[in-house]
Amino acid sequence: MKKYGLVLLGLLFISGCAPQNQNNNLQKQYADLANCQEDNITMPKQMPHSKKEFAEFLSKEALNASADQFVTQKRIEILQLVGWDNSVADAITTCGATRKSKLKEIGSNVFETMKANTKDTEERRALVEAYSSWEAYVTSQTPLAKQDFDSKVSYYKNM
Secondary structure, X not given: OHHHHHHHHHHHHHHXXXXXXXXXXXXXXXXXXXXXOOOOOOOOXXXXXXXXXXXXHHHHHHHHHHHXXXXXXXXXXXXXXXXXXXXXXXXXXXXXHXXXXXXXXXXXXXXXXXXXXXXXXXXXXXXXHHHHHHHHHHHHOOHHHHHHHHHHHHHHHHO
């Protein structure tokens, strides 16, 4: 009889801890989803000096923006599966917006350097159009903006 009492007491103790462990796991998942890594968005180690290098820079950063958008969407989807929390959702969307702003800031710095070094009027116009279409694509992430970006960057690179 004593053994049954100890087993019953043990089961009650373990089952009492189960909700606590579940809550700890949920809090860990929330923390993981809300974690924002903005420190991996940095200026390029070597600034682009040619049309081709600048076009490659814009294309690479457009891909990074697309990947960031994908990660943000997946985190929101995971949050819906785990259990919605408004503060975590805000942290996820704020992170995406912060990363996008930082990406655009870096792009702007590189663009201004390229623009200052471009003397030909026609080439400068194409540079501005390519950068502007990149900026629009990074902001909106629509297929039409991507198509416009690809077209203008190709024109600039090949002129």
